[in-house]
Amino acid sequence: MCPQNIVGVSRQNTVAVHTSELQLHDKVTPLTPTKAKAALSNEDIMRYSRQLLLPELGVQGQLNLSKTSVLIVGCGGLGCPLAQYLAAAGIGRLGLLDYDEVELSNLHRQVLHGEENRGQAKALSAATAVKRLNSTVECIPYHLQLSPENALQLIQQYPAANVSSTYNVPTRYLVNDACVLSGKPLVSASALRMEGQLTVYNYRGGPCYRCLYPVPPPQETVTNCSDGGVLGVVPGIMGCFQALEVLKIASGRGSSCGQQLVMFDAQDARFRSIKLRPKQAGCAVCGENPSVTQLADYEAFCGAAATDKCRKLNLLSRDQRITVQDYKSIIDNAEPHLLLDVRPLVEVDICRLPFSLNIPLSSLEERKSEQIQLLQERVSQLKQQMAGDLYVICKLGNDSQKAVQVMEKMIGSEVDSITLKDICGGLMAWAGKIDPTFPQY
Numbered sequence: 464m465c466p467q468n469i470v471g472v473s474r475q476n477t478v479a480v481h482t483s484e485l486q487l488h489d490k491v492t493p494l495t496p497t498k499a500k501a502a503l504s505n506e507d508i509m510r511y512s513r514q515l516l517l518p519e520l521g522v523q524g525q526l527n528l529s530k531t532s533v534l535i536v537g538c539g540g541l542g543c544p545l546a547q548y549l550a551a552a553g554i555g556r557l558g559l560l561d562y563d564e565v566e567l568s569n570l571h572r573q574v575l576h577g578e579e580n581r582g583q584a585k586a587l588s589a590a591t592a593v594k595r596l597n598s599t600v601e602c603i604p605y606h607l608q609l610s611p612e613n614a615l616q617l618i619q620q621y622p623a624a625n626v627s628s629t630y631n632v633p634t635r636y637l638v639n640d641a642c643v644l645s646g647k648p649l650v651s652a653s654a655l656r657m658e659g660q661l662t663v664y665n666y667r668g669g670p671c672y673r674c675l676y677p678v679p680p681p682q683e684t685v686t687n688c689s690d691g692g693v694l695g696v697v698p699g700i701m702g703c704f705q706a707l708e709v710l711k712i713a714s715g716r717g718s719s720c721g722q723q724l725v726m727f728d729a730q731d732a733r734f735r736s737i738k739l740r741p742k743q744a745g746c747a748v749c750g751e752n753p754s755v756t757q758l759a760d761y762e763a764f765c766g767a768a769a770t771d772k773c774r775k776l777n778l779l780s781r782d783q784r785i786t787v788q789d790y791k792s793i794i795d796n797a798e799p800h801l802l803l804d805v806r807p808l809v810e811v812d813i814c815r816l817p818f819s820l821n822i823p824l825s826s827l828e829e830r831k832s833e834q835i836q837l838l839q840e841r842v843s844q845l846k847q848q849m850a851g852d853l854y855v856i857c858k859l860g861n862d863s864q865k866a867v868q869v870m871e872k873m874i875g876s877e878v879d880s881i882t883l884k885d886i887c888g889g890l891m892a893w894a895g896k897i898d899p900t901f902p903q904y
């Protein structure tokens with residue numbers, strides 16, 4: 464159990480919060496049950512007075528919160544506001560789980576972390592911020608990846624589980640199955656670009672994640688924040704919404720999102736709800752004859768990595784790919800070639816290599832005639848020089864491989880008789896290995 468923080472007043476009369484006693488866990492250890500408070504102290508009454516006045520919560524609801532433990536999987540864009548509001552409201556124990564460290568590109572939405580926390584374990588940074596807000600909340604930071612080996616042991620220790628990381632599909636299935644096998648509700652949300660979604664799975668006889676999505680989506684159809692972008696306030700709103708549902712469940716009022724999908728459209732400032740299909744008798748994990756009775760290999764099941772770290776596709780053979788170092792020598796040797804940048808225009812506006820031609824992957828896929836014509840003109844110019852290959856680049860080297868595949872299918876066009884190659888690792892590899900002044904995003 465982690466020791467309480469010490470809050471003291473220094474000589475300069477400023478309040479210092481010592482959080483060094485927060486112990487970062489790198490494995491799952493048994494926890495003692497949370498102590499149920501018999502009554503609220505005067506300090507509790509003052510701190511929670513504005514919510515105690517609500518008939519929907521009242522003293523009993525507040526006491527219920529104080530004996531509830533919640534596990535938050537992922538201290539990112541959703542997990543930060545979720546943890547913040549649960550701690551502020553007086554949840555008894557918060558497990559904060561994340562394998563990752565704080566990066567500069569997290570700060571626009573992962574609001575518990577600050578500039579001084581860069582490089583620090585997100586779980587510790589989040590726990591420190593939460594303790595500063597409410598030192599009476601017991602915080603247990605875990606710097607580890609939720610995996611089939613540790614998920615059951617971990618989730619069984621927490622009456623309510625939450626996943627805030629929803630872009631990574633294997634983790635969604637893993638948390639779902641662990642919650643079903645442990646009989647816990649799962650308050651799940653996602654946020655991407657200008658949209659958010661929320662549902663409570665495995666709650667009061669409602670469906671689980673697998674009831675609704677028995678088959679994982681193909682890896683290439685899943686977009687995460689680093690690919691698709693997100694306005695920070697959108698996960699902020701959805702994380703607060705998760706906190707609301709957790710508080711209703713924990714206080715005893717209950718959630719009405721058990722068979723409901725709430726969708727938030729930030730552009731139109733609109734929430735919509737749709738009723739979901741009920742729990743399925745044939746569900747592989749919560750059905751009548753479940754085939755999933757223990758946690759298995761979710762990366763194999765989903766064909767994707769169980770982390771939100773950049774996914775590397777391998778769609779092309781070795782001879783269809785070159786490294787950024789090889790491409791640098793092509794430039795240095797002034798070899799005639801064409802560089803095609805297939806990123807969306809919004810990314811090209813952020814940064815680009817000056818000599819590149821930009822045609823987004825989506826335009827190639829949709830065979831947009833103007834863009835294809837432009838490409839063909841540039842390819843025929845290249846051919847007139849009697850030499851040269853076409854190199855394709857994107858941010859990370861995934862879309863560029865897809866673009867090569869799309870162009871290879873343009874049989875009969877100018878493109879089909881020239882050599883197409885993708886540049887491994889894309890512009891971020893260029894920034895990391897060739898030109899440190901090139902922006903990273």
Ligand SMILES: Nc1ncnc2c1ncn2[C@@H]1O[C@H](COP(=O)(O)OP(=O)(O)OP(=O)(O)O)[C@@H](O)[C@H]1O
Pocket residue numbers: 536537538539540541560561562563568569585607608609610627628629630631634687688689690769770771772
């Ligand atoms: N299996 C897992 N175990 C522990 N933490 C996880 C797991 N899967 C995802 N996470 C964490 O969940 C969080 C998801 O939040 P979010 O998508 O906002 O952040 P991110 O991955 O840092 O985003 P970005 O794509 O911008 O780098 C991340 O901090 C990630 O490290």
Ligand SMILES: [Zn+2]
Pocket residue numbers: 670671672673674675742743746747748749750
């Ligand atoms: Zn199910």
